[in-house]
Amino acid sequence: MDITKYRKHYLACLHNTIYEEDLDRTFPVARGPDKYDNWEKNNSQHQPKSAEIDPTKVWVASDHHFDHANIIKYANRDFNDVPSMNQTMIEAHNSVVKNDDTVIMGGDIAFCATNKANDFLNCLNGRKILIIGNHDWERKTGKLKDYNVDEVHMSYYVEVDGKEVLITHMPFHSTVMLLNENLTNIHGHIHDKKINHPRYRNMCVEHLDYTPTKLTDILA
Numbered sequence: 001m002d003i004t005k006y007r008k009h010y011l012a013c014l015h016n017t018i019y020e021e022d023l024d025r026t027f028p029v030a031r032g033p034d035k036y037d038n039w040e041k042n043n044s045q046h047q048p049k050s051a052e053i054d055p056t057k058v059w060v061a062s063d064h065h066f067d068h069a070n071i072i073k074y075a076n077r078d079f080n081d082v083p084s085m086n087q088t089m090i091e092a093h094n095s096v097v098k099n100d101d102t103v104i105m106g107g108d109i110a111f112c113a114t115n116k117a118n119d120f121l122n123c124l125n126g127r128k129i130l131i132i133g134n135h136d137w138e139r140k141t142g143k144l145k146d147y148n149v150d151e152v153h154m155s156y157y158v159e160v161d162g163k164e165v166l167i168t169h170m171p172f173h174s175t176v177m178l179l180n181e182n183l184t185n186i187h188g189h190i191h192d193k194k195i196n197h198p199r200y201r202n203m204c205v206e207h208l209d210y211t212p213t214k215l216t217d218i219l220a
Contacts, residue, residue, distance in 0.1 A: 001052075005157040006166050006176070006183075011036055013173035030134050030170060035142055036154060039132070055160045059097050059126065059212035060167065062106025062188025063133070063204045064089055066120045071111070075191035075206050090123045092211040097126040103212055104156060106188035106203050107133020107169035109147060114138070118148040131156055133169040133188065160219055167203075171195055186218060 014033040030036070065071040066089065069082050079085040097103050103126040110117035121128065128149040130136070136145050144152070156167040164183045166172055172185040177199060184199045192206040201218050205211075 001158050003153060003157050006172070007040070007155055009176045010155045010166070010168055010172060011040055013176065014170060016173070032134075032137070032142065035137050035144075036132070039144060040154060053102050053158070055158070055215050057101050058215040059101060059103040060106065060186060060203045060215055060218060061093070061103065061205055061208055061212040062131075062169065063108045063191060063206075064105070064110065064120075065108055065135075066110035066112065066117060068111035071191075075204075077206065086120065089205065089210050090120065092209070094123075094125045095211065097124070097212055099125050101126045102129060103127070104129045104131060104167055104215070105149070106131045106167065106186075108135045108188065109133070111135065114145045114147070117145070121148045129153065129156065131167055131169050131188075158215075160216065163219060165215075165219065171200060184219060186215075 011033075014030040014036055065075075066086050067082055071077060072079050072082070072085060077085060079088070093103075103124070105128055107130065109130070110120055129151040130147060130149040130153070132144065132152065132154050136147070137143065138145055158165050158167070162182075164180065165186060166183060167186045169187065170189045171187040177183060177185065184201060186201045186203050188202070188204050190202065191204050194202050194207070203213070203218060
């Protein structure tokens with residue numbers, strides 16, 4: 001497993017994101033892709049060491065947006081209020097993820113102060129790997145939020161049953177996908193929308209009944 005594979009390609013796609021026309025209108029290019037540039041340059045020699053993972057014990061979910069009132073309407077979430085949304089996602093997570101499992105969180109964890117976001121993270125079982133989302137930066141400083149997670153990556157590459165899998169926040173650029181017919185992109189960012197292509201898998205919570213799903217199941 002090479003977690004650095006496709007990182008440069010993904011960084012490039014953040015600057016020029018083109019998928020389907022209807023998605024482009026709803027989800028434009030990443031906000032401040034220079035933040036990803038700077039993080040990449042500052043961390044290229046100091047990436048956290050990735051533990052070997054058992055794909056059968058890895059879960060994925062993205063774009064929780066804990067404590068975000070507007071996301072209920074924006075992403076057509078069936079909740080009456082923010083507290084019930086927060087509690088539902090915590091309970092759903094812990095109903096499937098055990099403490100010795102790994103969960104890959106595809107970014108945009110929360111819309112609140114970082115210390116409050118960490119309160120939500122501390123309620124969630126499992127070893128947590130963050131894939132950086134476009135809302136995971138501090139607004140004032142532009143620095144990555146100091147989340148209580150075990151690993152942080154811009155993208156994550158893993159091989160599962162002979163498949164090359166790239167896990168990202170924003171969908172990978174379609175032109176690069178054409179270069180490798182064995183590549184599957186598990187992504188977040190577009191919430192209840194969907195890219196109608198068999199090698200894109202949307203892991204946003206809206207598509208998972210707000211419950212993390214096994215990596216092997218989302219690929220099946």
